[in-house]
Amino acid sequence: MDIVYKKLKEEYVDAIIRLRIKQLTEEYAAEGKLPPEDVDLEAALKDFYVRHMADGTFVSWLAFDGDKIVGTSGMSFVEKPPYFSCPTGRLGLLNSMFTDPDYRRRGIARELLDRVVKEAKAYGCGAVHITASDMGVKLYTAYGFKHNGNFMQLNF
Secondary structure (H helix, E strand, O other): OOEEEEEOOHHHHHHHHHHHHHHHHHHHHHOOOOOOOOOOHHHHHHHHHHHHHHOOOEEOEEEEEOOEEEEEEEEEEEEOOOEOOEOOOEEEEEEEEEEOHHHOOOOHHHHHHHHHHHHHHHHOOOEEEOOOOOOOHHHHHHHOOOOOOOOOOOOO
16 A cells, blocks of 8 residues: 555545545444435535635645545634634644545554644644544544543534
């Protein structure tokens, strides 16, 4: 297996949209839920990726086995007022971490994670946040992420 890592370019967007939807469907299934049928993520994802790649607030690294994308990663950059543990106010929001089930446990996710974390550091982020799936907790903990008991969410 010769895995090649490439930064996301617009020519790969349609392929990663399919993988992102596959990832989300897998996560829903793990929670015993079915994805909502009335939500069309394809158009929304395409808009997101194209817009935020263009303005530099989203980066992604992909893992390829030949022409096949076997792993994805993503990092969105946001800014909020600076605070003591993040004096730049710049945060990386880790997302879209997915490895094809046939390629798991081979270090691909770790390599993708390392590449997007380095992107966050280069962007000037003082912290990286993630809402981790049960499957990803082990990877993130081994990398050095810590649980933050203060994280809360309000959905609309």
